[in-house]
Amino acid sequence: MTSVRYVICDLDGVVWNGDSFVVGSVEAITQLQREGASVWFVTNNSNKPPSHYEQRLGDAGVDHASQLLTSAQAAATLIESNERVLICAGPGVEWAVSEAGGVPIANTEDAVCERLDAVIVGLHIEFDYARLDRAARAVRGGARLIGTNSDTTFPTATGEAPGGGAILAAVEAATGQKALLAGKPHAPMAAAVAARIGPEFRPENAVMIGDRYSTDGRFAAELGCRFIAVSSGVAPDVEDVVVWNRVPCLADAVRFVTGER
Ligand SMILES: [Mg+2]
Incomplete structure (x- = not known):
């Protein structure tokens, strides 16, 4: 079996x-790192900047928590520098667009008169009819439609809640346009992960x-x-997914991986 490096x-x-x-998850990550594996965190959650998730991991005792990518960052790889981007998403997307050299435009009444190159749609709990209307008008006016991810739900303590994919579906329905998708399982996120890890990255x-x-x-x-799969x-x-192993939780996955390394 090929060794697991990443x-x-x-x-x-x-x-x-x-x-x-999840019980044992932090200890499992620490063990992987102690044994020399390079651990990367990849989330389709686009709502907050990566520093939010890094801090949460770091506070729990995880080292190298900055080895982390969000679907907002993957979406921002689809933006050219100085492009004007309507943010139909949370603060994580606004941050990522700025970081990538784009110009984030808030989805407010003022956005209607702006020239817009792209619209990025992600999870944002303030989404409403007026924001849908402005996003749809921008797309009909020629702006590229980009989705951070296509997840229609996400898990919460009280069951599944509507995800960014559900909001994106509304914009697609209102415009008849299909979005370019950035997050997992799509190619922009895969390219972003490979680029961040560096030229030494080997998927095998x-x-x-x-x-x-x-x-x-x-x-x-x-x-x-x-x-x-956990x-x-x-x-x-x-x-239709090939699964190497199916285990209850991350700690079991790490026991399996370290046994194979
Ligand atoms: Mg998940």
Whole structure:
């Protein structure tokens, strides 16, 4: 078995669920790093800047928590510098567009008179009819439609809540346009991960650990690496995914990986 050098880890449903960490997840990450694996965190959550998730991991005792990518950052790789981007998403997308050299435009009444090159849609709980109207007008006016991710729901302590993909579906329906998709399992996120890890990255030496087959499992296929499914998050949602192993939680996945290394 080819050795595992890189472990790419989903966050929601794997490292934590809502406000609580999955039991043993922090210790498992620490053990992987102690044994020399390079651990990367990849989340489709676009709502907050990466520093938010880095701080949460760091506060829990995880080292190298800045080895982290959000779907907002993947979406921002689809923006040219100085492009004007309507933000139909949370502060994480606004941050990522600025960081990538684009010009974020707030989705307010003033945005109607602006020239816009792109619209990025992601999860934002303030989404309403007026924001949908402005996003749709921008797309009909020629702006590229980009989605941070296509997840229609995400898990919460009280069950599944509507995700960014549900908001994106509304913009697609209102415009008749299909969005370019950035996050897992799509190519922009795979390219962003490979670029961040660097030229030494070899997918055959990597494993993706995630809970959602349609995003994490297919993302492993997009990257060309193996997939370990954990059942600490959402239930398996598609059947056409090759699974290297299926285990209860991250700590079990790490025991399996370290046994194989
Ligand atoms: Mg997940």
